Amino acid sequence: MNGIIEEVEMDQWRRTHFSSEIRSCSENDTVIVMGWVSSIRDHGNLHFIQVKDRIGETQVVAKKGDCPDSVLEQIQSLKEHSSLAVKGRVRLQQKSPTGAEIVPVELKVFSNARNAAPFMLQGKRSSIGLDIRLDLRAVDLRRNILQSIFRIRHTLLSSIREFLAKEGFLEVNTPKMIATATEGGAALFPIFYYDREAFLAQSPQLYKEQLTMSFENVYEIGPIFRAEPSRTNRHLSEAISIDTEMAFADYSDAMQLLERLIFHVLDSIRKNNNDELNSSEIVLPNIKIPLPRYSYDQILESLMESDENVRYGDDISPQALKLIASKLNLNSFYFITDWPASIKPFYVKPNSKFEAKSESFDLMFGPLEISSGSTRINRKLELVERMRKQGLNIQKFDYHLKVFDYGIPPHAGFGVGLERFLMSITGLENIRDASLYPRDIDRLAP
Ligand code: ATP
Ligand code: MG
Numbered sequence: 001m002n003g004i005i006e007e008v009e010m011d012q013w014r015r016t017h018f019s020s021e022i023r024s025c026s027e028n029d030t031v032i033v034m035g036w037v038s039s040i041r042d043h044g045n046l047h048f049i050q051v052k053d054r055i056g057e058t059q060v061v062a063k064k065g066d067c068p069d070s071v072l073e074q075i076q077s078l079k080e081h082s083s084l085a086v087k088g089r090v091r092l093q094q095k096s097p098t099g100a101e102i103v104p105v106e107l108k109v110f111s112n113a114r115n116a117a118p119f120m121l122q123g124k125r126s127s128i129g130l131d132i133r134l135d136l137r138a139v140d141l142r143r144n145i146l147q148s149i150f151r152i153r154h155t156l157l158s159s160i161r162e163f164l165a166k167e168g169f170l171e172v173n174t175p176k177m178i179a180t181a182t183e184g185g186a187a188l189f190p191i192f193y194y195d196r197e198a199f200l201a202q203s204p205q206l207y208k209e210q211l212t213m214s215f216e217n218v219y220e221i222g223p224i225f226r227a228e229p230s231r232t233n234r235h236l237s238e239a240i241s242i243d244t245e246m247a248f249a250d251y252s253d254a255m256q257l258l259e260r261l262i263f264h265v266l267d268s269i270r271k272n273n274n275d276e277l278n279s280s281e282i283v284l285p286n287i288k289i290p291l292p293r294y295s296y297d298q299i300l301e302s303l304m305e306s307d308e309n310v311r312y313g314d315d316i317s318p319q320a321l322k323l324i325a326s327k328l329n330l331n332s333f334y335f336i337t338d339w340p341a342s343i344k345p346f347y348v349k350p351n352s353k354f355e356a357k358s359e360s361f362d363l364m365f366g367p368l369e370i371s372s373g374s375t376r377i378n379r380k381l382e383l384v385e386r387m388r389k390q391g392l393n394i395q396k397f398d399y400h401l402k403v404f405d406y407g408i409p410p411h412a413g414f415g416v417g418l419e420r421f422l423m424s425i426t427g428l429e430n431i432r433d434a435s436l437y438p439r440d441i442d443r444l445a446p
Pocket of ligand 1: 226228234235236237238239241369370371372415416417418419420421431
């Protein structure tokens, strides 16, 4: 028979064991596993079915004579990706990688897969184009590599929360619908807000700064929206930003906090995601604190020595960053510090001795920017002056500037792009794979 298996309800059936728990059962125990079919091997009268659940995989072995003919018949029509429950007897198997297998007694198929997925579930890289995978993202996310990536992401986020709470940071959420641009840039998404124009927030910058007045140390993990018209492997239109801001601190304190945070995250992933790291052959970077620090001037000098066409005061282009990373053998995390004030946003504090420089840093991973941070300006007049220089409409920032009349503390902070951080530690080449449902100039669905 090779038709569609009848789809049934769960009724009273409930999972008794996860796949990985089967090995601790006794021979002949009756179990119910639930999940979906990740692979089927058919040897005529012998069928091997891999059933995957959120913990792992178990093998179901159906042999003529060992299990009811009705079950064998169902299995002959079973398709990869179908969701099902298998009731069966445990057979301990030293040789099997999972230590045990299940001989099926009864099968309930909840939902048959109608189509074969256009990509393989195993294997680290898929040869199928990213767009095809993203079009069917929920299914793509069943692939082992992405399972590992998003489990590592989970640890990354929980370990950041754990670390920052210990350091005395309060978790906050700031508005995502805003009246004025944070940084005055053009990369904003306009929206309708009742009868007015508003924007999606490109960063929580000004709000988190304000909150240092009342809570001192705050952090937010939330979306940022940027209308990035270019198609690169490192930009999304909607990304998750890990933003911190702390009172009575400057950029060197912020850098120290950030490097300790990274150390803690890597340590937590090593402890909690051993299976994912091994099965997906992910090699985490080994870091030593303090991370290397290069000033902007040092980087520029090195580029000039290599005859790169750069000028003091310019931003460092992606190509130049690639050159620097390979020339100085920078293939892990490092800081570039003391950027020219002119290319940093208005709230970044210029150095009190060298006004052209700013108290700022970028955290890099090879040629990829992971985070930007700085000491912020906490004097109103200085801030207004900087805004004027950058051509911003000061009246529009009135709501922000007026809090500076009430004793805002010296403060500093940084924003880390979650997807870029995840890319760097898992070796992903395209940021889209670090996001469940990436948004870019061409993609607004799924
Ligand atoms: P880039 O120069 O790479 O476009 P940026 O300097 O404009 O980044 P910042 O405003 O400094 O970005 O934002 C802080 C961090 O947020 C960045 O270091 C990056 O990790 C992340 N980030 C910024 N824009 C994006 C984006 N469009 N997609 C994904 N992550 C982003
Ligand atoms: Mg930046």
